[in-house]
Amino acid sequence: MKQVVALIIGAITKTMRSAAFGIKSSLRANLTPSAKA
Numbered sequence: 001m002k003q004v005v006a007l008i009i010g011a012i013t014k015t016m017r018s019a020a021f022g023i024k025s026s027l028r029a030n031l032t033p034s035a036k037a
Helices: 002-031
Strands: none
Touching: none
16 A cells, blocks of 8 residues: 555656646746747
8 A cells, every 4th residue: 555655646746746847837938928939
């Protein structure tokens, strides 16, 4: 059971990190629209 819980926690942390990274990148793109446009 401990291994299953560890796997679930690991997956959640990975998802949280990727989500935070996506939010940061999208915010940067919104702050500087002329750079990529």
